[in-house]
Amino acid sequence: MVDAALNSGDTAWMLISTALVMLMTVPGLALFYAGLVKRENVLNTLFLSFSAYAVASIIWFIYGYPLVFGADFHGVIGVPSDVFFYNVLESQALYGSIPTSVFAMYQLTFAAITVALISGALIGRLKFGAWMLFIPLWLTFVYLPVAHWVWGGGWLSQLGALDFAGGTVVHINSGVAALALVLLLKGRRDRSLLPHQLGYTIIGAGLLWFGWFGFNAGSALTAGQLATSAFIVTNISAASAMLSWMLIEYLRFGKATMLGAASGIIAGLVAITPAAGFVNVPSAIIIGVFTSFVSYAAISYIKPRLGYDDALDVFGIHGLSGIWGALATGIFASPFINAAATGLVYGNPAQLGIQVLAVGATFAYSFIATLIIGKVIDATIGLRVTADDEIQGLDQAIHDEAAYHV
Amino acid sequence: MVDAALNSGDTAWMLISTALVMLMTVPGLALFYAGLVKRENVLNTLFLSFSAYAVASIIWFIYGYPLVFGADFHGVIGVPSDVFFYNVLESQALYGSIPTSVFAMYQLTFAAITVALISGALIGRLKFGAWMLFIPLWLTFVYLPVAHWVWGGGWLSQLGALDFAGGTVVHINSGVAALALVLLLKGRRDRSLLPHQLGYTIIGAGLLWFGWFGFNAGSALTAGQLATSAFIVTNISAASAMLSWMLIEYLRFGKATMLGAASGIIAGLVAITPAAGFVNVPSAIIIGVFTSFVSYAAISYIKPRLGYDDALDVFGIHGLSGIWGALATGIFASPFINAAATGLVYGNPAQLGIQVLAVGATFAYSFIATLIIGKVIDATIGLRVTADDEIQGLDQAIHDEAAYHV
């Protein structure tokens, strides 16, 4: 009997976790970003996240899921089968104790948020058509292979790379892609970060933190000790990073800012993501505290020096805290939390080496492949709006609407 | 032993699904509507949804639940028993694998959102007292019978009408009632749709999409394959409809709008609602893509031509996408997804006939009964505010408060 091993508690947890991760993008991330931009670009910023989610939703069930989780083809990609989710719902197959289909749906929400994250770097100057073309290209040529390598039985997973909930696949991947695109797109005319309505950003930050419990604790795929453990370290890393970001600001300016605290929360959530199912509470505090230093330094010192215009700091926060988290997983993974993984401090230095390799491979592949995709779009329909459109603001110029009316 | 068959996983899923559907109304729908109105009507718009939820919450447990789900009385209505939920909590009865009481609570959230939906058509000119009277009257004389017919063992369910999560009971019913009231209320002085803060609408749209997973996948009443299947088709229909609405705008104006995309999301969610537990992924894509054409046409061509002032397009989106969804259920229902239902394309054209009948009956009953209720209210306390109040804006005029202060 097909349903023999179906566990309704695990399934309930995966259904709600899936909804939670969906909420992170729509409207969580969309709002987080939209609060930070100028009044004239609010709708366009929201739209980039919403359209990423919608396009990913379709592609995933047409051919995305099997390319990641289909039978492994030489460690590189999954073998496409079941296009259009053919016969998957009907077969009522199980993936462990949960329906295969809920696993597929859960994984979709990761693909969607990964693309949406990239948009934060590009706001204020990207052609909407270019974005609508970028989503399927990037998903197909960057997200699907990298996800297969790490989670779908590909070469990185064969080497033993650890990534509990997406430090490599989601955060490094999107952060690096953002950097690559920003180099092509060039800077905005007006680079000021004067948030038009920080309340949106705070709502977004709250929904992201809330949803992240589904992201990290859901990655246990069961409702038991492992999910609980991931839940706790996720929360404490976010809290630690928020406080450490506040401390940095306090030491530097004598004042802490709410946007700084929100940035710390995100950095702490990103950093714990790859480690969530592998580390204990003290390690999570260390990961969280340290990650704010990494991202803060990137944003305040490196970015201005190098001069790239990563508008909302996707590379600075997701890329770099993601890298720190991936390495920290290799350092702090405890076999007492999860028998599947042992890190440096528990006597397995090799794990750190594997993590370095996974970070390096993802960085290099994502950067180069994104550059190529960006170049192709630029050469065909163009990446950047006209100067007039940029000055007028994208809501009016390319969507014919305004976020506010008096 | 009473708890013998209680399944904690199913119960957990129903508890959270109930909370999700609650969130759709309060504050999801309230915000969705409030963002679209003028600054001077924001609080009144929010208030209509909140008060609908509160009044329905009381009525449901006093006498609403048994009228729908009590023993069937000639196919028309349930036999009232257990008023004030007498002895239901205490009896610890089960409904399948979940407590009867969680089923009752879950169903309450459907009754509440159905009334709240109607308010979108009426904003800017409805007396608050009239609304406070309309809620109990409409719930009692329209919602409870229709819900009994379709879900409570009444004549439509006896005929085999399919409505997985409320295409007929919730969306057609509320959309048609909105139309009927609008004909009585007449148009607003200023009919422009210039949203005062689209960000609210986007938060609302996000919460609606999120909550709709509880609405549709929760309607499986268990956490298993059926819930998962409903979850997936809900998501893909929303995404498809969003993209197809964007396409329509692009073809017509060369530009896509964020409000258009949000409207598409809602249309796609509405259309899949009756079909959610019956169809597969390709059918859901077709349902979603097509529904935007239906609702877009209604809003852009039919409404201006006929001249009724359905302010936020409740009839256009909920009524018409609901009808399309109900018919599509009769077309695409697959016995491989759910053995309980077979549609036209799987060889059972009769199902489509039954669906047409259910749509027609609901349309006619809801329209006429709502007209009568509206007339009665109009003749007693009056439906419409004074011209002065309308011009001043309802927040100030009838609530003595303002949504914003500098």
Place this chain on the structure above:
Amino acid sequence: MVDAALNSGDTAWMLISTALVMLMTVPGLALFYAGLVKRENVLNTLFLSFSAYAVASIIWFIYGYPLVFGADFHGVIGVPSDVFFYNVLESQALYGSIPTSVFAMYQLTFAAITVALISGALIGRLKFGAWMLFIPLWLTFVYLPVAHWVWGGGWLSQLGALDFAGGTVVHINSGVAALALVLLLKGRRDRSLLPHQLGYTIIGAGLLWFGWFGFNAGSALTAGQLATSAFIVTNISAASAMLSWMLIEYLRFGKATMLGAASGIIAGLVAITPAAGFVNVPSAIIIGVFTSFVSYAAISYIKPRLGYDDALDVFGIHGLSGIWGALATGIFASPFINAAATGLVYGNPAQLGIQVLAVGATFAYSFIATLIIGKVIDATIGLRVTADDEIQGLDQAIHDEAAYHV
């Protein structure tokens, strides 16, 4: 085998309940408060809630949890063990049918919101440094002991005091602490309550109501009849209190306000909190209807007469509706709902006496201990900002940022 009795359905429900209670503080309560303040204090107001959550998150796992739930030491406090959550995750211990760690994480969210609630009384004039010092002091010397007394096996629980989800521990405790601090802090220069953006408050109210299902129904610790029962009475009490607050306003001014309705919702949720797992539907309606009279009277008559400046009415709503709820639990607790408790109307007047004692003890202890903590902070770093900072607004003056930019 450790996992022998782990129930995945119960665990799923506790994981999501934990996330729901987290959402109540971040961003629920933060937004609820922030919408009510002046434009110049928005970020500071949000910050007080966020920082309470973050600091509590750390302290709880370092030493907070064992002080509440460790082995009882003479009824007064728990014996500290397992600092830094040492070996708790690793041990995979169970607490009933759920992991001990999810119980600990769930309880953290209660500690966090209790501190955050206090901030509503203090907005507009509190030094940020004083708050950062207050959080750990108050948690350690007030929250942890009181929680131990009532929930951790301390003297009040030994006496049989009933507090299902935190009427005493959370609401009376925070409300009274708010009152004590306000007496030290003195009033604001400008005491007007002209909400700068009521939409935020409504989003916050919606998220609070939603999250409160996790707060009250989660307190059953299982996904079964008890959780369901708590869920239903929570909802109906909130709805009843909202309608009764509207009625009071209508009787007094002829108009109901949205802020009044939102205030009623919170009062109704507070009042049902201690009673949620003990009472039936009619009792919940009575509790809800009456609580708005209690809080409304406190805010409209007592506060102006006594002259304390409880800015956002933390004492008026949480303190007084909490007291009413605690007493009502002693009156209405039904052994048919929960065999563990019998109240006055079911023939056990002693229970009401115990409730009075628990209320009195909590009130006295919280008031005095908070006064001492406040005095100490005032004498060292000072509680109140300068007059200049207060006039300029705290966002600019002490965080160097603004919530809005044009």
Place this chain on the structure above:
Amino acid sequence: MKKIVAIIRPNKLNVVKDALDDIGCPGLTVTEVKGRGRQKGITEIYRGREYQIDLLPKIELMMIVADNDVEKVVDTIAHSARTGKIGDGKIFITPVEGVVRIRTSERGDDAR
């Protein structure tokens, strides 16, 4: 040339704008303001407490017009903005010494 400043009710803006269109004087600049005059304020209630709001929202309309259009414009505004109830607002006429059109640097009457 004169500068005409009119303080009108917010909901009269569209009517006034259209009326000015009709008499061929479309150019204008609009500001959201608040004011008090003879009209008494309104009361708002929050949690049982009443607040007196004595500044009411108004719209300020500013137009630069040629000397011989002044009468016509003033009459048009006065007529189209009138409700006859207290709070209708005022029109003020002040002298202008020079006008420059930024786009072309034209000065004087042509620049309006």
Place this chain on the structure above:
Amino acid sequence: MKKIVAIIRPNKLNVVKDALDDIGCPGLTVTEVKGRGRQKGITEIYRGREYQIDLLPKIELMMIVADNDVEKVVDTIAHSARTGKIGDGKIFITPVEGVVRIRTSERGDDAR
């Protein structure tokens, strides 16, 4: 008749309004503006980067007053809006050629 425009600190608005009430000149129109003068700007910090905000929020008060009230009104505003610190603002007096009350079409001094 004269037009008096005063730029004042936002938190002085209530005091000034009350003072004008006391001398019997309540009619006024208020606009939210931003300005710079001698007062130097403030700094805001976002993600470790400082932004100089050189336009500070001010309130513009506009009043039309009879010629022989000008001194009284100017003194009242100047007195009640003063803190003595840089940023207190300015008062400007300009001529007015005509006033119309929209409600009644009255002109001249009576229309104020």
Place this chain on the structure above:
Amino acid sequence: MKKIVAIIRPNKLNVVKDALDDIGCPGLTVTEVKGRGRQKGITEIYRGREYQIDLLPKIELMMIVADNDVEKVVDTIAHSARTGKIGDGKIFITPVEGVVRIRTSERGDDAR
């Protein structure tokens, strides 16, 4: 002394402000306004319906300057605010009869 009011494009504010700094006339007051002139409105689309928005956002700049600075300031604004396309805006010069600095009660030219 003269009062100079300039209606400019919102995105020109920073350039104009800097240019006025450079010529040593930093004092100014800024208001967000909306206006129409020759520039035709824009169209926004909501649910398939087009709305003509004929009032476009502009910035109003107000400066009190000494008589012999008027030319310089007008030229500076006109030059720095120009794009050459319709919608650039206008500058109006009006007489001022008196100025008071609130902080010190100084009057006349010194008070600017």
